[in-house]
Amino acid sequence: MNAPTSESLLRHGAERVREPERVREPERVREPERVREPQQPNHAPPRQPGRAPQSSVTPNPGHAPPVRPRRALARLGDAMQRHRRTIMAIQWFIVGSYLLLVAIPAFLPLPESGQSIVSNLVLFAQFAFWGIWWPFVIASMFLVGRAWCGVFCPEGALTEFASRHGLGRGIPRWIRWSGWPFVAFACTTIYGQLISVYEYSRAALLILGGSTVLAIAVGLVYGRNSRVWCRYLCPVSGVFGLLSKVAPVHFAVDQQQWAQHPGRAARIDCAPLIDVRHMTSTSDCHSCGRCSGHRDAVALEARRPNAEILSAGPRQIGTGSAFLLVFGMLGLATGAFQWTLSPWFVVMRQGAAKWLIEHDSFVLLRDDAPWWLLTHYPSASDVFTWLDGIAIVTYIVGYAAIAGGLAWLALRAAARVAGASRFDWKTLALGLVPMAGAGLFVGLTMITITQLRAEGWVPPGVPIVRAVLLGGAIAWSLWLGLRIVADSPAAIVRRAVAAVLYLVPVSVFASTWYLMYVAW
Ligand code: SF4
Numbered sequence: 001m002n003a004p005t006s007e008s009l010l011r012h013g014a015e016r017v018r019e020p021e022r023v024r025e026p027e028r029v030r031e032p033e034r035v036r037e038p039q040q041p042n043h044a045p046p047r048q049p050g051r052a053p054q055s056s057v058t059p060n061p062g063h064a065p066p067v068r069p070r071r072a073l074a075r076l077g078d079a080m081q082r083h084r085r086t087i088m089a090i091q092w093f094i095v096g097s098y099l100l101l102v103a104i105p106a107f108l109p110l111p112e113s114g115q116s117i118v119s120n121l122v123l124f125a126q127f128a129f130w131g132i133w134w135p136f137v138i139a140s141m142f143l144v145g146r147a148w149c150g151v152f153c154p155e156g157a158l159t160e161f162a163s164r165h166g167l168g169r170g171i172p173r174w175i176r177w178s179g180w181p182f183v184a185f186a187c188t189t190i191y192g193q194l195i196s197v198y199e200y201s202r203a204a205l206l207i208l209g210g211s212t213v214l215a216i217a218v219g220l221v222y223g224r225n226s227r228v229w230c231r232y233l234c235p236v237s238g239v240f241g242l243l244s245k246v247a248p249v250h251f252a253v254d255q256q257q258w259a260q261h262p263g264r265a266a267r268i269d270c271a272p273l274i275d276v277r278h279m280t281s282t283s284d285c286h287s288c289g290r291c292s293g294h295r296d297a298v299a300l301e302a303r304r305p306n307a308e309i310l311s312a313g314p315r316q317i318g319t320g321s322a323f324l325l326v327f328g329m330l331g332l333a334t335g336a337f338q339w340t341l342s343p344w345f346v347v348m349r350q351g352a353a354k355w356l357i358e359h360d361s362f363v364l365l366r367d368d369a370p371w372w373l374l375t376h377y378p379s380a381s382d383v384f385t386w387l388d389g390i391a392i393v394t395y396i397v398g399y400a401a402i403a404g405g406l407a408w409l410a411l412r413a414a415a416r417v418a419g420a421s422r423f424d425w426k427t428l429a430l431g432l433v434p435m436a437g438a439g440l441f442v443g444l445t446m447i448t449i450t451q452l453r454a455e456g457w458v459p460p461g462v463p464i465v466r467a468v469l470l471g472g473a474i475a476w477s478l479w480l481g482l483r484i485v486a487d488s489p490a491a492i493v494r495r496a497v498a499a500v501l502y503l504v505p506v507s508v509f510a511s512t513w514y515l516m517y518v519a520w
């Protein structure tokens with residue numbers, strides 16, 4: 001047994017940047033889109049220059065609707081549809097890069113003092129993966145929706161590849177449970193903190209590699225040519241589904257055009273199993289482009305970033321998604337970013353250690369847990385005691401319960417007071433998406449900054465950029481929530497009360513970031 005030292009007891013007040021991982025959501029979950037329209041006795045129009053490639057196979061000169069010009073974005077979507085092999089080549093390239101960054105460093109020795117990201121593969125991989133790759137995957141959701149999933153993600157590509165060659169079994173009910181996104185996100189976030197996933201390559205391989213192995217296993221057993229893993233189980237899919245709601249581009253479906261289009265259409269190979277015809281949300285769409293131009297009714301289009309959130313009504317958002325947003329992204333993830341900086345954490349842990357020592361109870365002060373359960377790298381002087389593990393879990397879960405609980409109660413009260421036919425608490429919670437996304441991005445870039453600081457270089461203006469990003473996102477969330485409340489048909493007094501209640505979640509999370517970057 002290793003006796004606790006005062007240094008080890010205090011160690012966790014030190015600056016160690018950590019973060020959350022993954023997520024997903026189910027809303028608008030539909031059966032696999034294996035659409036086959038009744039064949040009509042007519043013929044498709046001849047292919048026009050610049051027009052979408054047609055999935056339809058039956059010609060129909062008689063009743064064809066007029067050809068619609070394709071805009072630049074739509075042509076980009078069509079190009080994605082035509083160049084699927086190129087996209088697959090990109091995906092396999094990313095699979096190779098993923099192996100290089102995640103698998104190989106896990107079998108290399110820990111970096112020695114004085115080594116840098118340009119001289120050590122382990123440090124380079126940590127910086128490339130956690131410092132650059134992940135923050136900008138999060139940022140990409142705001143800009144281009146889930147194109148990461150449809151074009152680049154190695155795990156998505158591997159699970160789909162596996163399902164092409166697997167058993168092709170039907171999807172059981174337990175997989176469709178809408179709570180998986182929250183549970184998977186919560187588990188990976190907390191477990192990642194316990195084993196220091198951002199600092200150690202073995203830990204990263206365990207979490208990311210484990211997730212990839214599960215994705216492949218699910219692909220081998222369930223579904224055919226599809227991404228059952230992505231649709232129901234991926235720990236980040238729910239987060240990506242929420243963030244992509246504010247993306248300024250999406251694959252839009254013209255349902256009238258769909259219905260009018262003559263001839264029998266070929267099947268859409270939609271890997272995340274979306275009912276494309278009725279798709280109204282970007283949340284589940286991987287933006288892969290395979291349906292672009294289908295029936296001349298699907299096209300990549302620009303839209304107002306707030307449109308999807310402002311148009312959502314009561315009972316349109318799944319409870320799992322709303323919980324993921326409030327208790328997961330804003331709760332657990334923020335707690336995971338926060339504990340390493342928090343003086344409250346230090347006080348809590350030291351108080352518990354003191355109490356244990358006074359009662360001659362040293363079991364929880366031992367640091368003999370294996371590295372895959374708690375951080376254990378004696379050569380780097382980084383070892384967690386059992387008490388550390390308990391304190392970390394308590395802090396993260398406690399923060400999520402208190403901050404998320406306050407937000408949840410306030411949102412529910414606001415919906416009760418003024419929701420009427422306009423919104424329920426889950427609809428109103430969507431207003432917090434910008435804040436949640438900015439929090440994830442800024443939290444992840446804490447890792448980037450820490451790594452750059454270790455290299456002796458800190459980019460200028462970081463505090464200002466952070467303040468602008470967080471401040472802008474808070475203002476955006478505020479505006480969204482107040483717009484939703486203002487649209488309610490409830491009496492003005494009720495709407496005013498609801499608006500004040502909406503300030504509670506915004507204030508809670510804004511003050512958390514203030515504490516982290518200013519007060520502490
Ligand atoms: S949902 Fe699928 S494609 Fe998207 S991040 Fe998860 S594994 Fe990758």
Ligand code: SF4
Nearest residue numbers: 270285286288289291
């Ligand atoms: S809806 Fe279209 S773009 Fe979206 S994932 Fe399915 S096939 Fe790809």
